[in-house]
Amino acid sequence: MEDKTRADLFTTMVQIRAFEEAILADYHADKKPAWDIGAGLIPGEMHLSAGQEPVAAGVCAHLDNRDAVTATHRPHHFAIAHGMDINKLAAEIYGRETGLxxxxxxxxxxxxxxTHFSCSGxxxxxxxxxxxxxxxxxxxxxxxIAxxxxxxxxxxxxxxxxxxxxAALWNLPVVFVVEDNDWAISVPRTSSTSVLSNADRAAAYGIPGIRVEDNSVEGVYDAAGEAVQRARSGGGPTLIEVHTLRLWGHFEGDAQAYRPELPEVPGRDPIPSYEQQLIADAVLDETQIEQLRDEAKKRVQDALDFAKSSPTPDPSTATHYVFA
Amino acid sequence: MTATTEATRRLTGSKAMVEAIAQEMERDPNVIVLGEDVGTYGGIFGSTTGLLDTFGPDRVMDTPISETAFIGLGIGAAVEGLRPIVELMFVDFFGVCMDQIYNHMAKIHFESGGNVKVPMVLMTAVGGGYSDGAQHSQTLWGMFAHLPGMKVVVPSNPADAKGLMTAAIRDDNPVIYLFHKGLQGLVWMAKQSRAMGNVPEEPYEVEIGKAAVAREGADVTIVTLSLSVQHAIEVAEELAPEGIDVEVLDLRSLVPLDRDAVAASVAKTGRLVVVDEDYQSFGLSGEIIATVAERGVALKSAPIRVAVPDVPIPYARELEYAVLPRQDRIRDAVRKVMG
Known part of the structure; x- marks a missing residue:
């Protein structure tokens, strides 16, 4: 893999993490001493994607903004990797009139x-x-493609x-991605799923299925590259499952008492390990990494400043936009 | 209605629907049709007959029995600029796909702050009266109308079937189009005598949200919709010789609901009967009466509802006829409200 591609994948992951860490900090900043999920600058449930950056970075490296992405209740990593304007993203998270x-x-x-991006809760x-x-x-x-x-x-x-x-029947240009982070809130996949790999389920529909192990961004990049090419060239859908990692809780406030491997989780963070790999391979040096981290944080800070200085919606407009 | 020529052709409800769809498909290449049995069969209730032959399989697509997948597909296609008409064969089947309907189709425009439009028509067959039992005879329009973000239209005659379909296809919002099986003029179902009607040949829209006075009268207003409009007109004509002058108001849509027309008619007659083939409680009939109450319209007697009395639709003919708002129940209600 080319050095530039590897550096770009890493940069995307760092950008996502910088965003999620900043949201994490603001989310928790004003919910204490008594935890109130509806209180503060960022109210409501918050599902952050830390640990799952390799999936979004590896897939979206092959996309441009004419392609569609439909994401989940945990959508920020895909939104950022797909090139969404993070000012509008942040403003929406802060519930502002300038949000998406x-x-x-x-x-x-x-x-x-x-960016033809949407998500569903x-x-x-x-x-x-x-x-x-x-x-x-x-x-x-x-x-x-989608x-x-x-x-x-x-x-x-x-x-x-x-x-x-x-999708298989109509030979549609779709890439299906499953983020296997081991946990459906508190239920482990071994208690919910009859097969070891969801990629095996692709065979039931006559389409290629591939599982990427070890939360490998390069593994995702390679698998997605093939799948995207297949879709673009009329070859139909592919199913990719990535064994990834939910670094934090299902939602913020989740104590994760159900998760026996919790002490080991931080050690499986995909970003430090990829960073070490890129340094060892002389793709990036520590100075460059520090610089791109600073740039990522600066972009996030700008987005948060934009969001927090934006007006809140006027309550008198609460019934607007039901119909076109 | 923008029709200018005198309509002399008589069409069934289904032929009127098909004509609207075909004319819009001619006009706009982005209009596509998909659903179960909409292709070769032509729609189980005749809503797509002949479209496959005219427009081919790229625009008229039979789907697997996967309502969640193909309704969701319609939503995504609409977001990207197509104007899909998706058929849910029976409205009763909403239970297998409601998430796409009410959490996605109906909410995306709102959640996007108006940035994303979903111009799609979800057409579906409603109604009982032919012993199809509890899972194939419901109307359920009140449930869709309860959930914000979808227009809900319900034609009562072939001319409206065409004009409301045309308007629904051209609308930039999701529109649920509920057509009554008893008005389709199907060869395998007893003909409703008014299932045929004059339909102008050229394309035209019936404005969504405007009720129609189906019969003018001075003594009592029947507010109703769909097949029940025809039942109400029959009753009105029967009672006219007795000196009871009935006004029949055809709502034509639940969303938007023409509350002004309801209030105006009831203010004129001072008496109200609501005839609704949906379940009685928590639905349209209560909404109509609430509208009259909220607007302070003076009534000469208490309003009466003729609806399905909160029971699943029974199979046996005697039982089904007992719960549907048929002519005998409407007649009794009108006499009672007249005192």
Whole structure:
């Protein structure tokens, strides 16, 4: 793999992490002493994607903003990797009028026409709309594709299986991505899923399935490269499952008492290990890494400043936008 | 209605729907049709007959029995600029795909702060009266109308079937189009005598959100919709010789609901009967009466509802007829409200 590609993958992961760490800090800053999920600058549930950066970075490296991505309730890493304007992303998370959805959506309901990005807070239900985007792209004939993302818990939903069948049947340009972070909130995949790998389920629909182990960003990059090429060239859908890592809780405030491996989790963080690898391979040196980290944090700080200085929505407009 | 020529052709409800769809497909290449049995079969209730032959399999697509997948597909296609017409064969089947309908189709425009439009039509067959039992005879329009973000249209005659379909396809919002099986003029179902009607040949829209006075009258207002409009007109004509002058208001849509038309008619007659083939409680019939109450319209007698009395639709003909808002129940209600 080219050095530039490896450096870009790392940069995307660092950018995502910088964003998630900043949101994490602001989210928790004003919910104490008594924890109140609805209080503070960022109210509501918060599902952060730290640890899952390799999936988004590796997949979205092959996409441009004519391609669609439908993500999950844990959407920030894909939003950022797909090139969403992070000012609008941050403003939506802070519930501001300048946000993607003018503060009507929130962090689980992000819709960006500029990057054909959307997400759904309902497990597996982001898959079906991706088929329609893929159908529209196929008819346009310009080679755009749709990427549909779920977690491993979603692979037991009907929407998942209906979508794989229909996409395969109609040979739609879709890449299905399953982020296996081992946990469906508190339920381990061994208690929920009848097969060892969801990639095996691709065979049931006559499409290629591949599992990427070890949260490897380069493994994801390679698998996604092949799948995206297949979709763009009319070869139909592919299912990719990535064994990734939920570095933090299901949602912020989740004590994770159900998670026996918790003490080892920080040691499996994919960013430090990739960083060491890139230094060892002389792709980046420590000075360059420090610099790109600073740049990532600066971009995030700018986005948060933009969000926090933006107006909150006028309560008198609460009933707007129900209809076009 | 923008139709200018005198309509002399008589069409069934299904033929009127098909004509609207075909004309819009001619006009706009982005209009596509998909659903179960919409291709070769032509729609189980005749809503797509002949479209496959005219427009081919790239625009008229039979789907697997995967309502979640193909309704969701319609949503994604609409977001990217197509104008899909998706058929859910029976409205009763909403239970297998409601998440795509109410959490996605209906909410994306709002959640995006108006940045993403979902111009799609979800058409679906409703209604009982032919012993299809509890899972294939419901109307359920009140449930869709309860959930924000979808327009809900319900034609009562072939001319409206065409004009409302045309308007639904051209609308930039998701529109649920509920057509009554008893108005389709199907060869395998007893004909409703009014299932045929005059339909203008050229394309036209019936404005979504405007009720129609289906019969003018001075003594009592029947507010109703869909097949029940025809039942109400029959009852009105029967009672006219007795000196009871019934006004029949055809709502034509639940969302938007033409509350002004309801209030105006009831203010004129002072008496209200609501006829609704949906379940009685927590639905349209209560909404109509609430509208009249909120607007302070003076009534000469208490309003009466003729709806399905909160029981699943029974199979046996005697039982089904007992719960549907058929002519006998409507007649009794009108006489009672007249005192």
């Amino acid at each position: 959805g003018r503060g009507r959506g929130g962090h689980m309901h992000l819709f960006d026409p500029d 309902i497990i597996a239900e982001g898959y079906p709309p991706a088929l329609g985007q893929a159908l529209a792209f196929k008819r346009q004939g310009a080679g755009a 990427v549909a993302v779920t977690g491993e818990g979603a692979a037991n939903q009907g929407a998942f299986h209906e979508s794989l069948n229909l």
